[in-house]
Amino acid sequence: MNEIVSIDHFNLWSFDLNLLVAFDALMKERSVTKAAVRLKIQQPAMSHNLGTLRTLLQDELFVRVGQVMQPTHRALRFAEAVEQILSRTQQAIVTPAVFEPDQAEQIFRIGFSSELEVLLVPRLAAMLNETAPGIKVLARAVDPELVHKLLDDNVIDLGVGCYDDGNNRHRRTLLFEQSLMCCYNPELLDLPETLDRDSYVGLRHALVSQKDAIEGCIDDALKRINVRLDVSVAAPEFLTVLTAVLEAPLIATLPTRIVKRYAGLFGLATAEVPLDLTVSPISMVWSAASDNDPANQWMRSQVTRLVSAYS
DNA sequence: TGGATGACATTACCAAAGCC
DNA sequence: GGCTTTGGTAATGTCATCCA
Numbered sequence: 001m002n003e004i005v006s007i008d009h010f011n012l013w014s015f016d017l018n019l020l021v022a023f024d025a026l027m028k029e030r031s032v033t034k035a036a037v038r039l040k041i042q043q044p045a046m047s048h049n050l051g052t053l054r055t056l057l058q059d060e061l062f063v064r065v066g067q068v069m070q071p072t073h074r075a076l077r078f079a080e081a082v083e084q085i086l087s088r089t090q091q092a093i094v095t096p097a098v099f100e101p102d103q104a105e106q107i108f109r110i111g112f113s114s115e116l117e118v119l120l121v122p123r124l125a126a127m128l129n130e131t132a133p134g135i136k137v138l139a140r141a142v143d144p145e146l147v148h149k150l151l152d153d154n155v156i157d158l159g160v161g162c163y164d165d166g167n168n169r170h171r172r173t174l175l176f177e178q179s180l181m182c183c184y185n186p187e188l189l190d191l192p193e194t195l196d197r198d199s200y201v202g203l204r205h206a207l208v209s210q211k212d213a214i215e216g217c218i219d220d221a222l223k224r225i226n227v228r229l230d231v232s233v234a235a236p237e238f239l240t241v242l243t244a245v246l247e248a249p250l251i252a253t254l255p256t257r258i259v260k261r262y263a264g265l266f267g268l269a270t271a272e273v274p275l276d277l278t279v280s281p282i283s284m285v286w287s288a289a290s291d292n293d294p295a296n297q298w299m300r301s302q303v304t305r306l307v308s309a310y311s
Numbered sequence: 312t313g314g315a316t317g318a319c320a321t322t323a324c325c326a327a328a329g330c331c
Numbered sequence: 332g333g334c335t336t337t338g339g340t341a342a343t344g345t346c347a348t349c350c351a
Contacts, residue, residue: 032314045344047315064314064351316349323342330335 019056020082022049026062027079030069099294101132108135108299111142111150113161114208114238115255116282118262120160123306141236143210151287157296159285160303171291173300175282175307180218181259183242186269188249197274201227206241206250209234218253221277242266253277282307 025035026046036046054061057078062069071079112120121139128135142150147159148170165172182200184191191199207218207229222229233244238258245252246266253273263270284303290296 033312041343042345043314044316044346048343051315069314312351314349314351317347319344319346321342321344323340325340326338328335328337331333 019049019053020086022046023053023061023075023078024082024086026050026069027071027075027082030062030071032062032069097294099298101135101298103134104132104295105134106136106295107138108158108295109138109140109156110299110303111147111156111159111161112139113144113163113210113282114141114236115258116160117141118238119257120303120306123309124302127302127306141210147285151285154287157286157290158299158303161282162280163283163285164280169288170285171288172283172285173304175284175304177281178279179256180253180273180277180279181256182251182253182271182273183245183259183263183266183268184251184271185246185249185267189251191251191269191271193271195271195274200251200274201229203230203251204232204249205229206233206235206244206248206252207231208236208238208241208254210236218277218279221279222275224278225275227275238262242268 025038029035029038032046033043036043059074060072061075062071117139124137142159144163147163150156151170232250235241241252242262244250259270286296
């Protein structure tokens with residue numbers, strides 16, 4: 001088993017690694033002049049390189065035998081290591097960075113607003129299980145006000161939710177516009193099929209809130225139209241809000257996608273929101289530093305594809 | 312003929328000073 | 332405090348030449 005040796009950067013810095021290239025050329029050509037031609041430098045420059053190598057390695061390295069520069073025993077041993085170093089370095093330089101999802105082993109940390117977490121994570125899990133079994137997703141609810149800091153601190157790789165542009169360290173793409181619907185338990189609330197504004201405002205409400213404010217995520221939209229709701233329950237998870245509505249005579253105002261997907265499962269009735277509520281669109285945000293990272297690019301494309309399947 | 316060496320030119324690096 | 336400019340120094344390369 002190879003011993004792992006820590007790199008002494010200071011000593012390597014003081015040793016010009018181009019000397020290894022010069023040494024390799026000398027080994028292959030067995031001639032200072034031909035080695036110089038190979039590296040497209042003049043013969044004296046190569047001679048200087050050989051002189052420096054002789055000083056650093058405290059060995060003649062090459063001795064002239066007739067027309068040939070014959071390597072010493074020390075040079076022959078050194079050559080094996082140099083060959084490996086240069087060939088691996090060249091391979092690392094010329095091999096483009098590619099991301100192979102079926103081979104990759106990686107954990108993606110994605111911050112979601114709770115609607116997107118509920119809608120996307122199950123499909124993301126199914127997709128990864130099928131096409132990229134080594135990739136895992138660590139999902140977490142992220143406050144819109146914190147998402148850019150979490151990206152900066154490398155706590156999350158992507159954010160998907162109701163997020164703004166951030167600054168020039170961040171990138172954002174719009175995924176879809178949001179709309180809202182209401183749902184309630186028809187056994188606890190006797191409401192007409194079409195709700196009017198006064199009836200809606202007069203009810204007790206359950207809302208999703210990832211902030212301290214009980215008015216929840218639609219707080220700004222309500223303020224714009226000068227409406228205040230009587231909020232009985234505000235919780236960060238949609239599931240909590242849906243079960244609250246199931247148990248209590250409350251009405252929930254939630255993203256249309258959530259209502260259409262889960263209201264039926266809970267036996268809840270649905271209704272249009274009788275207010276002109278304009279809420280922020282759903283975006284995906286990431287750090288500029290990971291903009292060209294193939295793995296991050298791949299995950300962004302997968303999220304975009306899964307989201308478009310809902311549209 | 313081919314490697315080694317001295318003189319000179321160019322380039323890179325570093326530290327100090329000035330500016331915002 | 333951070334960035335840019337400037338001048339000094341060291342490293343590196345080329346040319347010319349010497350020597351084995």
